[in-house]
Amino acid sequence: MDYNHHSGCHMSQSRDSQRTDNLVDFAQHIIYTTVLPLVCTAGVFAASVCVIIFTRPQMRSSLNIYLAGLSFFDLILLLVSLLIYPPMQICLQNNQQGAVCEFFWKTTLVSYPISLAAQTSSVWTCVAITVDRYLAVKYPLQTRVWCSTSRAKLVLSVIATVSFVYKLPSLFELTLDECGRLAPTPLRTNGLYIVLYNTYGYLLLLIIIPWTTMIVLNVIVIRSVQQAYRIRRSLMSRTANLDEKERHCTLMAFVMILTFIACNLTAGINHIIEAFFAEYSQFFRLRLPIGNLLVCVNSASNIFIYSIFGRKFRRICAALLCPCIVNRNYKRMKALGLNELTNQLWNKLSNQTAQVNNFDHYNNHL
Numbered sequence: 001m002d003y004n005h006h007s008g009c010h011m012s013q014s015r016d017s018q019r020t021d022n023l024v025d026f027a028q029h030i031i032y033t034t035v036l037p038l039v040c041t042a043g044v045f046a047a048s049v050c051v052i053i054f055t056r057p058q059m060r061s062s063l064n065i066y067l068a069g070l071s072f073f074d075l076i077l078l079l080v081s082l083l084i085y086p087p088m089q090i091c092l093q094n095n096q097q098g099a100v101c102e103f104f105w106k107t108t109l110v111s112y113p114i115s116l117a118a119q120t121s122s123v124w125t126c127v128a129i130t131v132d133r134y135l136a137v138k139y140p141l142q143t144r145v146w147c148s149t150s151r152a153k154l155v156l157s158v159i160a161t162v163s164f165v166y167k168l169p170s171l172f173e174l175t176l177d178e179c180g181r182l183a184p185t186p187l188r189t190n191g192l193y194i195v196l197y198n199t200y201g202y203l204l205l206l207i208i209i210p211w212t213t214m215i216v217l218n219v220i221v222i223r224s225v226q227q228a229y230r231i232r233r234s235l236m237s238r239t240a241n242l243d244e245k246e247r248h249c250t251l252m253a254f255v256m257i258l259t260f261i262a263c264n265l266t267a268g269i270n271h272i273i274e275a276f277f278a279e280y281s282q283f284f285r286l287r288l289p290i291g292n293l294l295v296c297v298n299s300a301s302n303i304f305i306y307s308i309f310g311r312k313f314r315r316i317c318a319a320l321l322c323p324c325i326v327n328r329n330y331k332r333m334k335a336l337g338l339n340e341l342t343n344q345l346w347n348k349l350s351n352q353t354a355q356v357n358n359f360d361h362y363n364n365h366l
Contacts, residue, residue: 024286031289032089036296040078043300047075050303053316063136063249065152066129067306069159073122074299080115081296083107085289096181105182113170120163120206122299126260127210128155133253134217137224166205169197199275207268214257225250252309256302263298266291 053059054068087104094101132152136143173188187193225247270291273283306313 027286028289029089029093031293032085036289036293037082037086039293039296039300040082043078043296044075044082046300046303047071047078049317049320050306051075052320053313056316059312059316060149062132062147062149062152063129063253065149065156066125066132069156070122070125070129071302073118073125073160074302076118077115077122077299078296080111080118081292083111084115085292102180105176105180108182109171109174109176112174113167116170117164117167119295120167121160123206123210124159124163125156126257127213128152128159129253130214130217130221130257133250134221137221137250169193202271203275207271211261211268214261218254218257221250222254248309248311252305255309256305259301259305260298263294266294 050071051068054064054071084104084107087100087107091098091101091104132147135146139146169187172185174182175185177183266287270287273287303317307317
């Protein structure tokens with residue numbers, strides 16, 4: 001009887017475990033084949049708009065150069081995510097058979113290292129944005145010299161080049177076997193390579209150093225921005241207006257960096273679990289698709305932050321996306337301006353006429 005009781009308990013636990021696995025598989029399928037493609041598709045459009053706007057001549061500044069670079073890296077990351085995750089999930093659902101699997105296997109050889117390079121570039125561009133805002137707040141008088149557009153372009157070029165070179169070994173991690181399926185190369189299975197490059201290299205260069213830099217500098221910036229704002233408010237009104245713009249840019253950068261850390265935290269934790277706690281890798285398997293989805297959400301949502309804090313960005317974005325509405329508003333404002341000018345001229349003419357009448361009346365009395 002005890003045996004039957006324990007057997008029944010084990011069967012019940014097995015059914016519960018199977019039910020949980022089915023729910024996790026279903027949720028993962030929904031994330032990778034529905035939610036993530038929608039986010040990435042919208043994000044590709046949004047990132048493209050951001051690149052177009054931030055490269056406009058009227059948007060020339062060091063911060064906007066960095067934001068244009070970040071939007072470009074986000075665009076690449078979102079495009080590559082569309083090439084990797086939905087086909088991967090469909091391939092798994094089809095037991096690794098069919099045309100989708102062949103497409104996934106062949107494109108992943110290139111899309112995988114590109115995604116790693118784009119991710120690395122995005123991380124260090126966020127660091128560059130943080131440093132730019134730190135210099136703008138702590139050294140406002142030297143900002144125009146230290147944070148020039150030419151220097152920002154140079155920094156972006158260095159970030160992109162170093163990121164590509166650093167992730168170049170990932171090109172040789174995967175290959176196709178005799179059946180045309182993805183297979184790890186000897187480099188990918190090399191223990192020293194995995195420990196030094198994939199584990200500690202990732203932790204140091206993509207989490208510890210950049211995140212610590214961004215957190216520390218942003219804390220300093222937030223503590224200093226109000227003090228700098230009060231000091232510069234005492235200067236000329238034009239300088240105060242410039243300070244207001246700088247304050248908005250700094251706040252926008254802070255919110256953007258905070259969002260970046262929040263959305264990439266799950267992916268960072270996943271990497272640590274896979275590297276140091278492999279025995280818990282099956283724990284809460286849904287954390288992997290959630291982490292990948294949050295990375296895509298971060299890349300796709302920056303346009304909302306730019307729109308909230310950037311008045312000029314909103315104006316150019318509206319002119320780019322809704323030119324008919326902008327033209328109609330411009331014509332209405334122009335008409336209002338002409339009417340106002342006509343009223344001003346009429347009032348001025350009326351005043352002059354009244355003055356002439358008063359003068360004639362005075363002469364008649366004389």
